[in-house]
Amino acid sequence: MRSAPWPLVLLGLLVGVARGLAVAATVPELLETYECTRCHRLTSPHRLVGPSLWRLGERADAATIRAAILEPDAVVAPGYPPGVMRACLQANGFYRDIQRQPALLERIVAFLAGASPAPLPLASPQPAAMHPVPAGEVRTATGQAVVVPAFAIDATPVTHAAFERFIAAGGYRSKAYWHPVGWKVVVRRRRRTHPHAWDPQAAPAQPVTGVTWYEADAYCRWRGAALPSTLQWQRACLAVRDWFGAAGKAGDHWEWTAEARWQGGASATSLAQRCAATVPAYPAVEHAQVGFRCAVPLPAAPR
Numbered sequence: 001m002r003s004a005p006w007p008l009v010l011l012g013l014l015v016g017v018a019r020g021l022a023v024a025a026t027v028p029e030l031l032e033t034y035e036c037t038r039c040h041r042l043t044s045p046h047r048l049v050g051p052s053l054w055r056l057g058e059r060a061d062a063a064t065i066r067a068a069i070l071e072p073d074a075v076v077a078p079g080y081p082p083g084v085m086r087a088c089l090q091a092n093g094f095y096r097d098i099q100r101q102p103a104l105l106e107r108i109v110a111f112l113a114g115a116s117p118a119p120l121p122l123a124s125p126q127p128a129a130m131h132p133v134p135a136g137e138v139r140t141a142t143g144q145a146v147v148v149p150a151f152a153i154d155a156t157p158v159t160h161a162a163f164e165r166f167i168a169a170g171g172y173r174s175k176a177y178w179h180p181v182g183w184k185v186v187v188r189r190r191r192r193t194h195p196h197a198w199d200p201q202a203a204p205a206q207p208v209t210g211v212t213w214y215e216a217d218a219y220c221r222w223r224g225a226a227l228p229s230t231l232q233w234q235r236a237c238l239a240v241r242d243w244f245g246a247a248g249k250a251g252d253h254w255e256w257t258a259e260a261r262w263q264g265g266a267s268a269t270s271l272a273q274r275c276a277a278t279v280p281a282y283p284a285v286e287h288a289q290v291g292f293r294c295a296v297p298l299p300a301a302p303r
């Protein structure tokens with residue numbers, strides 16, 4: 001995979017993301033993510049499968065709009081068949097997501113009612129199990145010095161138990177967490193509901209491996225984080241004490257980075273070499289020796 005700019009764009013967007021939600025999107029983006037715009041026009045009075053939501057606030061108040069979303073079959077707009085909206089929103093994970101994150105629903109209701117949307121509550125950018133890494137320099141493969149801004153990264157590779165929570169929370173049923181290609185290839189085409197070689201009996205603290213880049217990416221987004229860039233990974237490896245000790249396995253454990261590369265598994269003579277070791281990989285492959293961690297950007301330290 002070419003080192004496309006989108007993972008970096010994604011990282012940028014992740015600042016201020018709410019825990020559990022993919023990317024802090026605008027309400028129109030959310031309405032697209034949850035397929036509302038498949039059935040509703042937002043900017044014109046034309047009907048589609050459902051009534052136009054354009055200027056909805058002029059004919060319905062917030063409470064009515066909320067009820068129409070939560071109970072589509074109880075509050076059916078005249079002339080439309082019941083059941084269509086509910087089925088679609090159940091399938092794409094909307095109801096589960098707003099249950100976990102009621103602010104999401106309130107933003108949508110406020111937007112449709114015409115009031116100014118309330119901001120999403122901010123996630124704690126640094127859960128306990130993450131290491132803060134201050135801004136600092138690393139050398140790229142070509143020997144160039146690059147400054148990596150401050151970020152926090154998981155202290156250990158994502159464990160089997162942690163990934164299981166993602167599965168149980170409907171991670172494989174909610175498009176919102178997935179890169180569009182990952183959703184298409186991994187969830188739709190391969191019909192995955194868990195990683196390919198998932199072993200329910202595996203030790204909970206064991207690093208999860210055998211996941212495609214898309215699954216690793218979706219898991220991190222679900223947590224309101226992102227895969228670390230290759231440079232972030234390298235920086236953390238050099239800055240965090242006992243980095244490889246935490247991985248538990250010397251020499252054969254690689255980790256995904258945002259650019260869909262594998263990092264850190266080479267047996268090298270020096271720490272610097274091992275931290276910098278990286279190989280390009282294909283994002284749709286899974287490998288029994290490849291796991292991952294997640295990272296979040298941190299605000300720059302005040303000067």
Ligand code: HEC
Pocket residue numbers: 031034035036037038039040049050051052053060065068069072073075076077080081082083084085086088089094108112
């Ligand atoms: C599969 C098509 C479909 C999808 C997807 C869909 N809706 Fe609907 N929606 C409908 C239909 C049909 C109705 C009218 C019948 C009903 O209420 O069930 C409706 C009614 C509504 C109403 C009441 C409108 C009025 O004029 O009273 C609101 C509000 C609404 N939808 C919001 C949403 C939102 C927000 C989403 C996305 C989170 C969404 N809908 C997704 C089909 C859909």
